[in-house]
Amino acid sequence: MRPGETTPRAVLACGEVRTCLLPARQALDSRSAAQLLGLRADERVLLSERPNLYGRSPDTLTGVDCPLPSSNGSRVRAVGTVTARASLTEGRVLQSSAYFRVPAAGPDHRRPWGHYLVRPGVVEPFGKLPREAVAQGLLGGGRHGELDVGLIADGLLTRLLRHPLLDQRPPLRSRPTRLRWVALPADPGDGPSIERFTLAEDELRTVRLRVPEGTRSAEVAGLCDDLALHDWLLTTVVRILDGIRLGSAPPPARPRPQGPDDLPAVVRALRPAVDHLLHLWMPRARVAGELAPLWDALEERPGFTRQWQTLVQRIRDQLTLHAIPSSHREVEPVP
Structure with a gap:
């Protein structure tokens, strides 16, 4: 990032979480979890034993250049990077998560990739962002060719499920679930709130949140990972x-x-x-x-x-x- 430049303030964040039972007869220990989640050679896997055994992969970035979904049909092209990561709880439940944030407005032309790479997890629109229409469009899933953060989360999950550590012999039958979320700014002085939580078809859940200005999208993603994990447990x-x-x-x-x-x-x-x-x-x-x-x-x-x-x-x-x-x-x- 060049001197004097700052990351634009986000007015919308979006993500999707995929949750499933690890296809292995035995739960993975810490060492095996680190092997599974080692997505990058230059960063270590985060491991924790309290209050339960938990591992989280380093973040990875996926470059995107495509329209954003919108409920009113407006076509908003956006360019940037989507952050993705994976986690394993008690060596048994695997999750992949992808998310990004969007500022209120962006440049009217595409900039060099270096501009976007120094703003990880930020997707900038061309011109002004129709925030409400895009928020509704993102929750609805969009159309072919539009930004689909769920495909990025699913691609990461598919990669992990093919790891040679896994014997593909889960101890019980279960189905994966998807949780798609959007977060909008709360009114000044208000705390975080859940505006809507819905159970849709095809194992899909949607969540619409309000969070105070300045809340990091990684923290919102962490909340939604936790919600997705416990919703999957209940469902299973x-x-x-x-x-x-x-x-x-x-x-x-x-x-x-x-x-x-x-x-x-x-x-x-x-x-x-x-x-x-x-x-x-x-x-x-x-x-x-x-x-x-x-x-x-x-x-x-x-x-x-x-x-x-x-x-x-x-x-x-x-x-x-x-x-x-x-x-x-x-x-x-x-x-």
């Missing part, structure tokens, strides 16, 4: 419970189970959730302090942790029920 455990017949009569108890195939079907279905998922629930563990209050709104409505605790209790109740010998379960009522 709900599907596990929906896929089994709870309340049906358990089979007669066998003297001594000899292996996994000897366990009741309900226990076999629920055990992977206990072994690999239930200990991962830890909202806002790595969310910036000024954005952490947004989780309070999610806890109030729709009530993420309340739903999670209910699901966990249902799983524990089922496992307890199937641990009771059949002679104690099958008691005839006395007339």
